[in-house]
Amino acid sequence: MPQQFADRLLDACKTKGAPVCVGLDPVLERLPDAIDQADPVAAMETFCLGVIDVVADVVPAVKPQSACFERFGAPGVAVYHKVVKQAKDAGLIVVGDAKRGDIGTSSAHYAHGLLADPHGCDTLTVNGYLGGDGIEPFQQVAAEQGKGLFVLVRTSNPGGDAIQSLVLSDGRTVAEAVGDVVASLGSACVGESGYSNVGMVVGATKPEDAAKLRKRYPQQLFLVPGFGAQGGGAEDVRACFKPDGTGALITASRSVIYAFEKGDADWQQSVQAGAQQLRNEIADILSAQHE
Amino acid sequence: MPQQFADRLLDACKTKGAPVCVGLDPVLERLPDAIDQADPVAAMETFCLGVIDVVADVVPAVKPQSACFERFGAPGVAVYHKVVKQAKDAGLIVVGDAKRGDIGTSSAHYAHGLLADPHGCDTLTVNGYLGGDGIEPFQQVAAEQGKGLFVLVRTSNPGGDAIQSLVLSDGRTVAEAVGDVVASLGSACVGESGYSNVGMVVGATKPEDAAKLRKRYPQQLFLVPGFGAQGGGAEDVRACFKPDGTGALITASRSVIYAFEKGDADWQQSVQAGAQQLRNEIADILSAQHE
Numbered sequence: 008m009p010q011q012f013a014d015r016l017l018d019a020c021k022t023k024g025a026p027v028c029v030g031l032d033p034v035l036e037r038l039p040d041a042i043d044q045a046d047p048v049a050a051m052e053t054f055c056l057g058v059i060d061v062v063a064d065v066v067p068a069v070k071p072q073s074a075c076f077e078r079f080g081a082p083g084v085a086v087y088h089k090v091v092k093q094a095k096d097a098g099l100i101v102v103g104d105a106k107r108g109d110i111g112t113s114s115a116h117y118a119h120g121l122l123a124d125p126h127g128c129d130t131l132t133v134n135g136y137l138g139g140d141g142i143e144p145f146q147q148v149a150a151e152q153g154k155g156l157f158v159l160v161r162t163s164n165p166g167g168d169a170i171q172s173l174v175l176s177d178g179r180t181v182a183e184a185v186g187d188v189v190a191s192l193g194s195a196c197v198g199e200s201g202y203s204n205v206g207m208v209v210g211a212t213k214p215e216d217a218a219k220l221r222k223r224y225p226q227q228l229f230l231v232p233g234f235g236a237q238g239g240g241a242e243d244v245r246a247c248f249k250p251d252g253t254g255a256l257i258t259a260s261r262s263v264i265y266a267f268e269k270g271d272a273d274w275q276q277s278v279q280a281g282a283q284q285l286r287n288e289i290a291d292i293l294s295a296q297h298e
Numbered sequence: 299m300p301q302q303f304a305d306r307l308l309d310a311c312k313t314k315g316a317p318v319c320v321g322l323d324p325v326l327e328r329l330p331d332a333i334d335q336a337d338p339v340a341a342m343e344t345f346c347l348g349v350i351d352v353v354a355d356v357v358p359a360v361k362p363q364s365a366c367f368e369r370f371g372a373p374g375v376a377v378y379h380k381v382v383k384q385a386k387d388a389g390l391i392v393v394g395d396a397k398r399g400d401i402g403t404s405s406a407h408y409a410h411g412l413l414a415d416p417h418g419c420d421t422l423t424v425n426g427y428l429g430g431d432g433i434e435p436f437q438q439v440a441a442e443q444g445k446g447l448f449v450l451v452r453t454s455n456p457g458g459d460a461i462q463s464l465v466l467s468d469g470r471t472v473a474e475a476v477g478d479v480v481a482s483l484g485s486a487c488v489g490e491s492g493y494s495n496v497g498m499v500v501g502a503t504k505p506e507d508a509a510k511l512r513k514r515y516p517q518q519l520f521l522v523p524g525f526g527a528q529g530g531g532a533e534d535v536r537a538c539f540k541p542d543g544t545g546a547l548i549t550a551s552r553s554v555i556y557a558f559e560k561g562d563a564d565w566q567q568s569v570q571a572g573a574q575q576l577r578n579e580i581a582d583i584l585s586a587q588h589e
Contacts, residue, residue: 034403074400074407080379083411085372106400108425109365110455112325116365120374134399136427136450136476138457159427164401166429173475174467181472184464185427 009153011198012130013206013228016155017253019067019100025290026253028068028102029282030232030260031055031090033075037265039274048082051075055090058264061279063097066286070230070258071128073105092126102230102258103128106159110141118148130155132208132230139188146205150196155204155228158189161220163210163233172216182216183223190224202228202254209247211239211257217246221254229255235262235285241292252293259285300444302489303421304497304519307446308544310358310391316581317544319359319393320573321523321551322346322381324366328556330565339373342366346381349555352570354388357577361521361549362419364396383417393521393549394419397450401432409439421446423499423521430479437496441487446495446519449480452511454501454524463507473507474514481515493519493545500538502530502548508537512545520546526553526576532583543584550576 010018020026033051035044042057044050059069071094076087094101107117122131122145133145135158145156161171161182171182179187186207193205206228209217221229231247233239234257247255266281267274301309311317324342326335333348335341350360362385367378385392398408413422413436424436426449436447452462452473462473470478477498484496497519500508512520520538524530525548538546557572558565 032404034407072404072407074398074404074411077375078407078411080411081372081376084368084375088371106425107365107397108399109397110453110457113323113363113365116325116363116369120365120369120371134397134425134427136425136461137453137455138460138462140455140457141453162401162428162432164428164431166401166431169429169479170427170472170475171429173472175472176465176467181461181464181466181475184461184472188460 011196012149012153012155012204013202014198014200015129016068016100016228016256017200017202020256023065023067023286025286025293026256027066027285027289028070028256028258029058029062029066029263029285030104030258031058031069031071031264032260033264037268039267041274048079048086051079051083052086052089055086056093057275058278059090059094059097059099061275062263062282063099065279065282068100068102068256069094070102070104070260072260073103088127091128095126095129101128102157103131106132106134108134108137108141110137111144114141114144115148118145122148122152122154125152130157133158135159135185135189139192142189142192146192146196149204155206157206157208157230158185160186160189160207161209161213161216163212163237163239167210182220186220186224190227193226197226202226206230208232211243211247212237214243214246217243221247221249231255231257235259244289244292248293257289302487303440303444303446303495304493305489305491306420307359307391307519307547308491308493311547314356314358314577316577316584317547318357318576318580319361319547319549320349320353320357320554320576321395321549322349322360322362322555323551324555328559330558332565339370339377342370342374343377343380346377347384348566349569350381350385350388350390352566353554353573354390356570356573359391359393359547360385361393361395363551364394379418382419386417386420391421392419393448394422397423397425399425399428399432401428402435405432405435406439409436413439413443413445416443421448424449426450426476426480430483433480433483437483437487440495446497448497448499448521449476451477451480451498452500452504452507454503454528454530458501473511477511477515481518484517488517493517497521499523502534502538503528505534505537508534512538512540522546522548526550535580535583539584548580
């Protein structure tokens, strides 16, 4: 029996010193000049592998954004899978950010394609709008592999409000209705840490909502995008954690992987410094909270 | 200026005699014995191209399910794109069933990868849980190409109820809240037919909801899964159409593409007969409604 995903993630965060995740969102226009861009897909691969090399000792996790790779069709998808494997080989926890969601057998196909391979990602983002029976096939494959899921509950973008923050006749928000489905499914796979392998995506730009959700879902780990470039700050981040400093994985992408744009240093050195800064910032926020 | 997607779809339905769509959901276990399955991905390709060959003269549209192809990683994705191209070359309208959804630049990446190529699908299924700013990048690429979208509003699976049929404090259901976002976006791209290029997915298994949504969204075409194998029948289908017989595209997959399982006939002949039966059933339902 492999160790549960939630426990593995918590251990990795402890080892590396902070619960942070570097988003791999490669876009051609922003790749370093030092990378030959004659073949766009090869350039993305070189860049992502180069980022992995320098962040693997600094952070516990990376999150490749599938959309960036799928933009280039099948060759891009091949690079996505290669990047995932390389990150795992480097000892990183890999969050596959594909936001898939369907029903029944179609969800099962996605789960097999994206989660079943031991060299594939450790956890996958899933869209739960189709309900519990759309999530369960992902959960089943995840369980077989000691892996996890993060289901979208409260996203970081402004437009999410028009749906997720609406209030139901029973007083819950739509986000809470989705969250309740997720928490119910997740109660079946709770690790020794007390956290479930089935977590939630909760953006870092809605601190009041995050605080409410943090209280409502004690067994769920939150994957928290939106820190840095998307506008989330220290206060927003704090709301995602329990008082003991566990409960969330803070992701940042552009502020780390494009850190070289700000200076003249070697691009990989800049990316590594960006990852260190992210780690230190979050560690500082958590130690301040703890005091 | 190319013809608007909604108008093209209506024309094609008229030409072929019924608003129906054959779902291409290839699974290895159900492929005909006549197809060599030594290479799974090649077998799926042979099967899908063989289905396209015999349904292209019978129905206006096909809907490849991306999950079936993605199950096999990058080689599967390559076949997905090949199948889409072949279907378009055969004169079919292609509904890419990928249910993608993200925010900002990530949605734009998906849209470019799946919709921007003129040889790519004519319309794409999208998950709107992330709100209008998650849908807009898809809409922008669709608009540039004279293509469309179908956004998930009310899905055909039982689990969808736990979220989509919840009632808000303002009396709307969650499905209607999502639908209102979609209809608002869609009002910017209405064709000569009076229908928008931005339609909705509305399952054929919830006739009361379908009837309410049909009335609420006069400009939206409904992509209607769930007919046949998923349990939707004639009455369910009727609720998705306006009295003039327009407004929906009825999809069926397993009942058509695996029609050969029931008899000893050549598999392609059986699939063609299955497609003809689907077309005739829906045409009959609509002519009965019209009388």
